[in-house]
Amino acid sequence: ETGVTQTPRHLVMGMTNKKSLKCEQHLGHNAMYWYKQSAKKPLELMFVYNFKEQTENNSVPSRFSPECPNSSHLFLHLHTLQPEDSALYLCASSPQDRQGAGEQYFGPGTRLTVT
């Protein structure tokens, strides 16, 4: 049990659909992250939130829209995705960003397939 949960675990959506991924951490951390993991590629950092404020947006297309209502919850809203967006989407948290961001706790991920 890592203390970070993600729902759904699997998602299949068409290119015209709108869906949301949810992440919740029970560790009392202040920083939360969204990553994209594709086969045989490095983890790609998408967004960073620290104390509910977005501190990083790594040139992610606008069809991905994050939301962080509080330090425990993080959402990733998806709309008009492309087949190349199919991947494992991982949420992570850490006690703080910057110096404390190296030891991250990951959720199990959402396996997304865009058809």
Place this chain on the structure above:
Amino acid sequence: GQNIDQPTEMTATEGAIVQINCTYQTSGFNGLFWYQQHAGEAPTFLSYNVLDGLEEKGRFSSFLSRSKGYSYLLLKELQMKDSASYLCAVMDSNYQLIWGAGTKLIIKP
């Protein structure tokens, strides 16, 4: 650009020792991290090095040479459950983790 290199795949025998290398070129350095990821599961933190030398934690050890931009993860007394991908990551000057693509370790009986 920033780059982390590690072998794509390695095979080792149960009970043996294996060393997984990682070389990096990043803008700044604020520590090197190793994570383990079993197939279909989340990455989990294994070790952290910020100073040169060896950090030992049970059967796992991690070494860092900042001057060479080099680290390795050493796994001793290999067990079948050690079959997983091992991810090397470096924290750059902006305190962002730069990740390698991971090394898939296959353990054979």
